[in-house]
């Protein structure tokens with residue numbers, strides 16, 4: 001594995017238990033990242049299993065390629081966002097698969113590399129794109145949005161009630177030419193909120209909101225969910241791990257309401273105490289799974 005890519009997969013055993021991969025099956029990892037879940041899947045499934053590994057981040061794919069090299073041509077790597085799962089698979093002659101897994105959000109290396117601009121823990125340019133080869137950066141998004149629109153983004157995607165004040169100080173900083181780095185964004189949020197008092201940095205919600213907006217994360221998730229009934233073979237399973245309620249809610253409702261799917265998890269599966277102590281990132285993880293109902297043959 002690429003030395004710089006350290007990401008600890010969350011809920012690995014729970015995910016494999018839900019997915020129950022079988023020898024000779026065809027699977028999709030929609031968010032391969034460092035490849036941890038994919039390795040587990042291929043090892044558990046055994047001989048003849050094929051995997052289509054997606055990521056919109058080329059550096060994640062490069063790390064996954066290295067880590068999964070032992071599985072040879074059983075793995076196909078695809079640089080694409082997961083809203084295009086079905087068309088990318090169809091282009092490779094694959095219509096249905098036995099399982100789909102998605103481990104949403106960003107990886108530790110994305111957060112930890114200052115140049116990616118995701119984190120205020122490391123000062124970097126205000127970028128936040130999971131795929132730096134395309135789309136608008138966080139700074140460009142801020143520049144494009146009216147103050148009210150920016151406040152709406154921060155309110156809806158960050159669930160931040162001080163969104164109006166924060167949008168104002170962000171725009172003031174931008175107009176003064178003092179908003180090109182994550183540290184400057186954090187400082188602007190602190191000016192609106194009175195700075196850090198408790199354990200949680202007041203900029204956390206604003207960073208989350210901008211990251212989700214830059215990467216269209218909820219739209220991506222909706223597209224992934226909508227594709228599942230068509231993509232899953234009869235009795236195929238989808239497993240989704242999410243990290244906050246804005247992601248978990250649509251997964252929960254889609255699995256409940258989609259007539260072609262049967263939820264396999266009444267309540268979300270969460271990390272054990274041991275995993276939570278061992279890997280703090282797992283504390284907010286929620287896993288849900290659903291199975292494709294058999295298709296009814298036309299008479």
Ligand SMILES: C[S@@+](CC[C@H](N)C(=O)[O-])C[C@H]1O[C@@H](n2cnc3c(N)ncnc32)[C@H](O)[C@@H]1O
Nearest residue numbers: 009031033034035036037055056057081082103
């Ligand atoms: C939490 S990490 C996955 C870690 C991986 N499961 C492992 O065990 O190493 C999430 C990965 O999903 C990718 N990603 C997030 N949203 C995506 C999307 N809409 N389409 C494709 N990849 C996405 C990110 O670039 C990141 O590499």
